[in-house]
Amino acid sequence: MPANQAFVTLATTDSYCMGALVVGQCLRRHRTTRQTVVMVSTNVSSQARAALGHVFDQVLVVDVLDSGDQAHLSWLGRPELGVTFTKLHCWTLTQYSKCVFLDADTLVLCNVDELFEREELSAAPDPGWPDCFNSGVFVFRPSLITHGRLLEHARQHGSFDGGDQGLLNTFFSDWAVRDISKHLPFVYNLSTIAVYTYLPAYQEYGHNAKIVHFLGSVKPWNLRSNSQTNQHTNSHLEEFVYQWWMEYSYLHHLLKTMSHQEPAVP
Numbered sequence: 001m002p003a004n005q006a007f008v009t010l011a012t013t014d015s016y017c018m019g020a021l022v023v024g025q026c027l028r029r030h031r032t033t034r035q036t037v038v039m040v041s042t043n044v045s046s047q048a049r050a051a052l053g054h055v056f057d058q059v060l061v062v063d064v065l066d067s068g069d070q071a072h073l074s075w076l077g078r079p080e081l082g083v084t085f086t087k088l089h090c091w092t093l094t095q096y097s098k099c100v101f102l103d104a105d106t107l108v109l110c111n112v113d114e115l116f117e118r119e120e121l122s123a124a125p126d127p128g129w130p131d132c133f134n135s136g137v138f139v140f141r142p143s144l145i146t147h148g149r150l151l152e153h154a155r156q157h158g159s160f161d162g163g164d165q166g167l168l169n170t171f172f173s174d175w176a177v178r179d180i181s182k183h184l185p186f187v188y189n190l191s192t193i194a195v196y197t198y199l200p201a202y203q204e205y206g207h208n209a210k211i212v213h214f215l216g217s218v219k220p221w222n223l224r225s226n227s228q229t230n231q232h233t234n235s236h237l238e239e240f241v242y243q244w245w246m247e248y249s250y251l252h253h254l255l256k257t258m259s260h261q262e263p264a265v266p
């Protein structure tokens with residue numbers, strides 16, 4: 001069973017590849033029994049791809065403009081959804097029966113293989129509008145039929161927030177009310193902004209965090225040092241950014257040692 005289940009992430013730039021490397025590394029560190037897959041777009045450098053190849057079971061190059069006709073046509077009608085179409089590509093991974101998608105800006109803190117007990121589409125509430133799910137962590141079943149329907153939905157309706165989250169929420173539109181088992185606990189997608197919006201809850205429950213999500217414009221790979229995180233005046237956030245850099249540095253060192261040359265790390 002585990003062999004045909006996979007964690008999937010996505011990186012369309014070398015910066016997001018840094019995030020994806022940490023996602024893959026954390027899944028390994030916490031000994032997932034599932035496959036790990038990263039989808040990259042054609043513009044990602046060969047060095048970044050090589051580094052990802054050391055960490056993930058599968059590095060999949062996704063070219064939306066060169067994929068099936070329907071994807072291509074939908075893209076032509078909605079060019080603003082470029083990255084979103086690439087993300088939707090995860091539904092075509094039909095060699096797997098069930099997958100968990102993780103944004104490249106997530107930090108996995110423990111083994112989360114129990115997520116595979118959930119059904120499509122399971123996700124945690126978005127902190128900004130809890131009747132919407134956050135699309136940074138979700139359980140899904142690859143299916144070409146679903147993929148086709150998603151593309152058609154994108155072509156017809158676009159996305160109310162311009163990204164994959166708006167599109168997926170209007171597609172899986174009964175998520176809020178239909179089945180509570182499809183509501184992942186918030187600790188599986190602890191958005192760092194919750195630290196600001198509800199600090200007492202964070203202080204009470206934050207230690208239960210399983211996956212942290214650096215949602216928003218400030219990504220850990222853009223924060224080079226602790227002093228830079230200080231500007232955002234939150235020691236809790238700083239702790240997670242520090243942990244992210246620990247994982248990244250460890251990996252950087254490891255890949256460097258392996259190659260005995262310039263690290264193939266972005």
Ligand code: UDP
Nearest residue numbers: 010011012013016083103104105136215216
């Ligand atoms: N992404 C990417 N390249 C981009 C933007 C996004 O590969 O230029 C992927 C990446 O996996 C990222 C996900 O799409 O984690 C969602 O974007 P992001 O995390 O930036 O959105 P947020 O979670 O902040 O809303």
Ligand code: MN
Nearest residue numbers: 103105136215
């Ligand atoms: Mn994200």
